[in-house]
Amino acid sequence: MNVTDQFVLLLPSLPLASALLTHLSSGPMGRSVSRISVACSTVSFLIAAILLGLVLSDQEVATVTVGDSWGSLIFDPLSVLMGLLIAGISLLVRIYSVRYMAEEDGYGRFFVLLDLMTAALLIMVAAADLVTLLVSWHLIGVLLYFLLGQDTRSKSAYRYGFWTFITYRFGDLPLVLAAAVLFHTFHTWSLPEIFAALAANPDTTTYFDLPVSEVVGALIAMSAFARSAQFLLHTWLPYTMDGPTPVSALMHAGIVNAGGFLINRFAPVFAYTDNVLHWVFIVGVFTAVIGSVLMLSQHDIKKSLGYSTMGQMGFMIMECGVGAFSLAIFHLIAHGLFKGTLFLGAGGIIGEARHNDGVPKDELYTFIVERRPARNRQPWLLMAAITLAIPVAVLLLSHLLVAPNLFQKQGAIILLFFGWVTGAQLLFATYNMRSENPWRLVTLIVFSFTVVVIGYTLISHAFDVFLYPDPDFGTKLYRAAGIEFSWFVILVVFASAVIVLGWLRAYYTERSHRGKWRSPGHWWRNFYALVWREFHILDIYTGLTRGLLSASARVNVWLRWG
Amino acid sequence: MTALGLLLIGIFLPLFPFSMAFNALLERVTQPLLRSLLLVAWPQVGLWVLSTQTPEIPSWLTVWALATSLLYAFRLAAMREIGRWTGFLATSAWALLWLPTYAGIPPSQLWTFAAGFSLPLVFLSLLAQMLERHFGAAYTGLYGGLARRMPRFAGVLVISVLAATATPIFPTFFAMLHALIVSQPVPAVVLTGIWLIWSWAAARLLQGLIVGPAEPSPELDLPVAATWGYAAGLAGLVIAGLILTGSRL
Numbered sequence: 001m002n003v004t005d006q007f008v009l010l011l012p013s014l015p016l017a018s019a020l021l022t023h024l025s026s027g028p029m030g031r032s033v034s035r036i037s038v039a040c041s042t043v044s045f046l047i048a049a050i051l052l053g054l055v056l057s058d059q060e061v062a063t064v065t066v067g068d069s070w071g072s073l074i075f076d077p078l079s080v081l082m083g084l085l086i087a088g089i090s091l092l093v094r095i096y097s098v099r100y101m102a103e104e105d106g107y108g109r110f111f112v113l114l115d116l117m118t119a120a121l122l123i124m125v126a127a128a129d130l131v132t133l134l135v136s137w138h139l140i141g142v143l144l145y146f147l148l149g150q151d152t153r154s155k156s157a158y159r160y161g162f163w164t165f166i167t168y169r170f171g172d173l174p175l176v177l178a179a180a181v182l183f184h185t186f187h188t189w190s191l192p193e194i195f196a197a198l199a200a201n202p203d204t205t206t207y208f209d210l211p212v213s214e215v216v217g218a219l220i221a222m223s224a225f226a227r228s229a230q231f232l233l234h235t236w237l238p239y240t241m242d243g244p245t246p247v248s249a250l251m252h253a254g255i256v257n258a259g260g261f262l263i264n265r266f267a268p269v270f271a272y273t274d275n276v277l278h279w280v281f282i283v284g285v286f287t288a289v290i291g292s293v294l295m296l297s298q299h300d301i302k303k304s305l306g307y308s309t310m311g312q313m314g315f316m317i318m319e320c321g322v323g324a325f326s327l328a329i330f331h332l333i334a335h336g337l338f339k340g341t342l343f344l345g346a347g348g349i350i351g352e353a354r355h356n357d358g359v360p361k362d363e364l365y366t367f368i369v370e371r372r373p374a375r376n377r378q379p380w381l382l383m384a385a386i387t388l389a390i391p392v393a394v395l396l397l398s399h400l401l402v403a404p405n406l407f408q409k410q411g412a413i414i415l416l417f418f419g420w421v422t423g424a425q426l427l428f429a430t431y432n433m434r435s436e437n438p439w440r441l442v443t444l445i446v447f448s449f450t451v452v453v454i455g456y457t458l459i460s461h462a463f464d465v466f467l468y469p470d471p472d473f474g475t476k477l478y479r480a481a482g483i484e485f486s487w488f489v490i491l492v493v494f495a496s497a498v499i500v501l502g503w504l505r506a507y508y509t510e511r512s513h514r515g516k517w518r519s520p521g522h523w524w525r526n527f528y529a530l531v532w533r534e535f536h537i538l539d540i541y542t543g544l545t546r547g548l549l550s551a552s553a554r555v556n557v558w559l560r561w562g
Numbered sequence: 563m564t565a566l567g568l569l570l571i572g573i574f575l576p577l578f579p580f581s582m583a584f585n586a587l588l589e590r591v592t593q594p595l596l597r598s599l600l601l602v603a604w605p606q607v608g609l610w611v612l613s614t615q616t617p618e619i620p621s622w623l624t625v626w627a628l629a630t631s632l633l634y635a636f637r638l639a640a641m642r643e644i645g646r647w648t649g650f651l652a653t654s655a656w657a658l659l660w661l662p663t664y665a666g667i668p669p670s671q672l673w674t675f676a677a678g679f680s681l682p683l684v685f686l687s688l689l690a691q692m693l694e695r696h697f698g699a700a701y702t703g704l705y706g707g708l709a710r711r712m713p714r715f716a717g718v719l720v721i722s723v724l725a726a727t728a729t730p731i732f733p734t735f736f737a738m739l740h741a742l743i744v745s746q747p748v749p750a751v752v753l754t755g756i757w758l759i760w761s762w763a764a765a766r767l768l769q770g771l772i773v774g775p776a777e778p779s780p781e782l783d784l785p786v787a788a789t790w791g792y793a794a795g796l797a798g799l800v801i802a803g804l805i806l807t808g809s810r811l
Binding site: 067068069070105131134135136138139142145146149152153154155158159162165166169170173176177179180183184189207208548549550551552553555556559 | 582633636637638639640641707709710716720724729730731735739742743745746747750751754755757758761762765769772773774775776808809811
């Protein structure tokens, strides 16, 4: 076993050892027991950084095995990158928890659970066989349930923790079935062996003569949907705010992203699918839209944050659906860091804002907080033209600089649309904003947008090269996500028309109805009520659960409890 | 396979309605050792009788076994009395032993799986009797707050329930995985459904027992020595499971 192998094994072993030591020492050491966890976590982070350095220095992909048929870890770009993210966020969460949890009961238990969760996450991202993956995948749900229920007096914390647990368990099952199908077909648990066998014979079939890649791809996608809170499996996410803040940070920054990781891990299966990625795209888009709509309609800031994560997860899954697998990984890392900062910093900011909100009373304040739009505006048609033209030009140029074969990838074009809409939204905001020098504002926004887009494009390209260095494989993924060219052109033309007409109408309406308030209509109010009640999905689930429990009790009475 | 043999196996590797015999017996046996013996020995007797019969098992028997397992898993969800909960889970789990048997795995190789299902239930049964001694009844949702009142007891209880409901890396997890890979697609989907209901029932059981406000009562809690005993037992279960069931995947 070489040094790299030892590091690969040491990475998840350290938090396991820390959990054991913390548990045994929590009595004699009291609150200072957290030092063990922080120290081990720091070493884990350093090891993860060293492993990333080894991958960057072209160290070959390797598998370390400790068992006979399972119990193996892989050393590859994906596992190392995710390992560094997990080790980093876990370290921050631990440092934050040392003081944050000091007044809480079960201090030692909390750190034990955090250590176990970190170990499970590190094993999950490095699992080189299906059994190891299943074990860690399943344990994450169980450990999260107990972390969310850290306050054992709070029935609501456990109630909502249960929603998370049962959704995660529901999501475990497709993965178990996928593992069973793969084992039945290839007679091995080893992921590299399975992927190699599938690449050698992509048309392999399984039960009922179905293509194994389609069946397994669909099951893996379902598992990812549950873990990443996709629509209809999302209800747990906005309601799990009763747990400790560090757990919320860990959950929103790391655990919920596991769906994107799973799809990437099984990329060699998805590369040979025909239809699965289309469904992944549809579910992702739907979740992104619904999550954003629900986020905007909620009065509770915590629920709003939860739905914001749901929207982001939808976008991440959608990226997988268009074949941009590496972009999903970049997205989950960026979102993880952003959301983790938001959760961990929220308490301090709220405390500070009680003394001084620190918000400068400038043009942005007047526009966003006081909702006072500009009195004098530029010609709406000119602004609409700029709104539509500039983002698309910036996006096209930045992508063409990085990837000249961009237009061969349908997925990349779809993502351009999202960038276009976002950029246009930004410019539309300037149309309404009070400003002494509006053209200076527009120029600054265009410049900022250009910097962000070019940065995003360059980083996503770097991720693509790092995670999927074989360009043929990347092309296969895009091809698997693609649809027939004629249909694609029709869809692009239709979407472009909708966007252009939509923005023109938005500008025109804004110009024509300036200062006139109109009462929302009956249908609009009903729609708002429906959204505010979260489409009654929770009510349906609650009713279903009560019905099942009532039926179960009735059967018990009929059978006289025997 | 003779009719008498089939009847005997149907009682010991429980098939509904013969399964009611085991649950009725378990309810009447209150002596802890006898109860534990019953939980350990019952499926082993079934496997032994099965090994003495012609190995061919008709496919309709697996449907019957799955239906029995599903029925008891479903009934588990609303069960609040821990003694009966243990019996129902045992019935649901042992009925699944028919699946690997149907797939051609000799009964002599299944004793570890049966023991893997039984042993956590023995722990659970012993813990339930302790609750009965202290509170007069072992009911979920009746008193709650055990995590604060009796933290050591609550810890052992949580791990025992997880071990019994096929959580990794306990032997029950590997037994379920084994049953899955030898099953055809439809039984496999039903099996995952049963697994999900076990988890649901386990969470309901734990929430009704360990959650809630309560003052610590060290005098009621599990003694330190007994806690170490249970911990050693559960750790032994994990190690034995990894060696005996995990390595057979």
